[in-house]
Amino acid sequence: MTLAVVTGAGSGIGAVIARHAGKAGYRVACWDLDADAAAATAAGIGDAATARRVDVTSENDVVAGFEALDGPPSLVVNNAGLVRFGPLATLSIADWKAVLDVNLTGTFVVAREGANRMGAEGGAVVNISSINGIAAAPNGGAYTATKAAVIRLSEQMALEWAGSGVRVNCVAPGLINAGMSDAIYADPEIRRLRQGQVPLGELGTAEQVADAVMFLASPGAAYITGQTIAVDGGITVAALARMARPKSVDSVGADGPDPTQEVS
Template structure:
């Protein structure tokens, strides 16, 4: 049985990835800084194990790997936070908090897991970016910069670890009706406007992202390495579609 380790799996998109992975036959390691949420999600899975861990804490991540006994077959670096606020008033504390979880957490966890994967000669790593990486949402602080850095880090990891049998890719979700965006889409008018702005005329779901994870993790994605897979219903390509016309 293959093992998938999912960070930030106590809620939102990560929880959906953990559930989809379990349904696809993976043993799932559910990691979240919220230990109670991690435990609840792991308990709901056929074969889940929970770890309350901060992904930016090297010692804590190493302890998870020791407890698992072997590097997972798949790592999904999904844990992420956003601290809202315009850049001019953005505190260094908020900026650093997002860098710490999103970028440093991705590096710390991927590096720890990759050591074991490279020793074994196989593994898949999927890092969660965002369409914010290329299209920053005003007022989202360090978030877009961290997501752009994750794409660069993904390419870098793919170059260094590909020869050792480890594939590394990123997923860039668009407007997802789940997790950290739930409060935004609680407003029916915003839901309607945002969904209507997507060429597929709907918001994305956590399941849409989980499907992309399972594809990249599977042998069907076996020659995809260093890629950023945009899963957004076409919205980042729609600038010209929104131009005023006669």
């Protein structure tokens, strides 16, 4: 059985990713800052799973976690994340650094240590970004900047580690009804309004994010590296979908607009 390491596996999307990895035949190392939560996830997976308290902001913790494994990992999923929402004008340096340490530095350290231990056949690293890393959102604090940086860091990792057979890709969840978003969707009206902005018409699930992760880890993605998959129901491509637009420009042919004229 191959070995997967999942950070932030104690709850939310991370727990679902860990369970999907277990179903796919991986032995799963469930890492989380909350040891009890990690243990609960591992118990739900079964004997093929282990749990460990790992602080991804501590290089010593991460190294010790990998050294405690019973073999080289073939999959590393960087899911651990932190948010400190608020306007940049009043964001404290402490909150900025806390989010940076978990979301960016933690991703770097775990990916580096995992990739350095992957066997001769290489493996896959999947970093969890966010649609906030693709398009800025107000009051995102440091979260938006770190998630954008994770995408670029993944591309750099993909380039530098390809020669070792290590593929690195990103998954950018959109409006997902799980994990950090629980507080947002507790308000039914906010849920309705946000869901209405999604082209596919519904919020995403943790299971759909996990499916994308497992695809990127699979042989079916053997020729894919340095890419970001937005699991977002189409929201990141919908910027112009609800802009006012005269119907007269929405037809072509003899009765349509002059094709030599640019329409935006």
